Amino acid sequence: MNETKVGSWLYFFIGLACFLIPGGVAVFIVYDKGISFLPVLMFTGIVIWFGLFWLFPFTFGKLGRGKKKISFDERDQLIHKRAVMAAYIVLWLYFVAVCVIAWCIVGPHGSISVNVLPLTLLGGLVIFTTAQGLASVIQYGRCDKGEKS
Amino acid sequence: MNRQQKIAWLQLTIIAIAAILSLINSITYMHRHGYTFSQACWLGSGWPVVFCFFGVVLTPLFLRKKKGQINFDERDLLIDSRASRITLGASFFFFIAACATLWFAVGIDTPIPAYWLGRIILGGWLTAAIVQAITTIVYYGWASKGEKS
Numbered sequence: 001m002n003e004t005k006v007g008s009w010l011y012f013f014i015g016l017a018c019f020l021i022p023g024g025v026a027v028f029i030v031y032d033k034g035i036s037f038l039p040v041l042m043f044t045g046i047v048i049w050f051g052l053f054w055l056f057p058f059t060f061g062k063l064g065r066g067k068k069k070i071s072f073d074e075r076d077q078l079i080h081k082r083a084v085m086a087a088y089i090v091l092w093l094y095f096v097a098v099c100v101i102a103w104c105i106v107g108p109h110g111s112i113s114v115n116v117l118p119l120t121l122l123g124g125l126v127i128f129t130t131a132q133g134l135a136s137v138i139q140y141g142r143c144d145k146g147e148k149s
Numbered sequence: 150m151n152r153q154q155k156i157a158w159l160q161l162t163i164i165a166i167a168a169i170l171s172l173i174n175s176i177t178y179m180h181r182h183g184y185t186f187s188q189a190c191w192l193g194s195g196w197p198v199v200f201c202f203f204g205v206v207l208t209p210l211f212l213r214k215k216k217g218q219i220n221f222d223e224r225d226l227l228i229d230s231r232a233s234r235i236t237l238g239a240s241f242f243f244f245i246a247a248c249a250t251l252w253f254a255v256g257i258d259t260p261i262p263a264y265w266l267g268r269i270i271l272g273g274w275l276t277a278a279i280v281q282a283i284t285t286i287v288y289y290g291w292a293s294k295g296e297k298s
Binding site for chain 1: 244
């Protein structure tokens with residue numbers, strides 16, 4: 001199993017927890033102490049940080065260029081790019097679906113709580129990570145084919 | 150200039166025309182009919198947005214590829230794939246910015262009109278259209294390098 005495949009599984013299992021725990025803390029602070037700049041900033045930071053998470057393999061690839069061992073080749077790069085693309089498309093469809101469904105439920109002149117927006121973002125992050133992890137795993141094949149990291 | 154460049158330039162032109170028309174309309178609504186700034190902006194950008202949407206979506210139909218001619222090679226595919234990734238990333242950041250800004254500006258538990266969700270989607274789509282066109286133009290180069298469609 002190569003490094004990217006291990007990374008994909010990590011995205012799928014540990015990644016979800018990493019998204020949910022800090023997001024949950026931000027939501028808890030808001031409900032416990034009321035809205036302030038800190039939880040909003042924290043939440044936005046988490047969203048942006050994890051939104052850029054897919055760039056990590058490229059960064060590591062550039063940092064480790066001097067090493068003799070190649071753990072992220074052209075195939076891995078292609079699979080990773082395709083997975084990111086698939087995840088972005090799923091995320092875009094998710095945002096559109098959530099907005100349209102919420103709009104349809106309350107009607108054109110209805111109103112919704114603004115709390116729906118951060119929850120939508122949190123759901124979007126979970127979906128982005130899940131879709132990216134799943135797309136990588138599917139492209140590599142679900143079973144180990146003897147790739148080594 | 151090849152087909153992709155022509156499409157990108159035409160889309161940018163349509164968006165620019167729609168923006169100018171929206172501005173003229175908004176100013177007219179404010180000064181002649183006495184609407185407030187936000188009302189005038191939303192009313193003024195009504196039909197120009199519809200024109201922009203159909204213009205951008207239908208542009209590839211106006212610039213059809215010629216029969217029996219290959220006008221989309223590996224380089225074009227690479228540019229298109231990179232532009233799409235950047236576009237989807239940009240619209241994702243638009244969604245984050247829109248949701249976080251609105252949440253912070255309006256305050257927790259405050260109801261917002263449901264049609265704002267539609268406006269967020271429209272903003273995301275507009276961001277995607279602009280970024281896609283600009284990225285395509287930047288990757289090919291602003292000036293024509295002799296590519297033919």
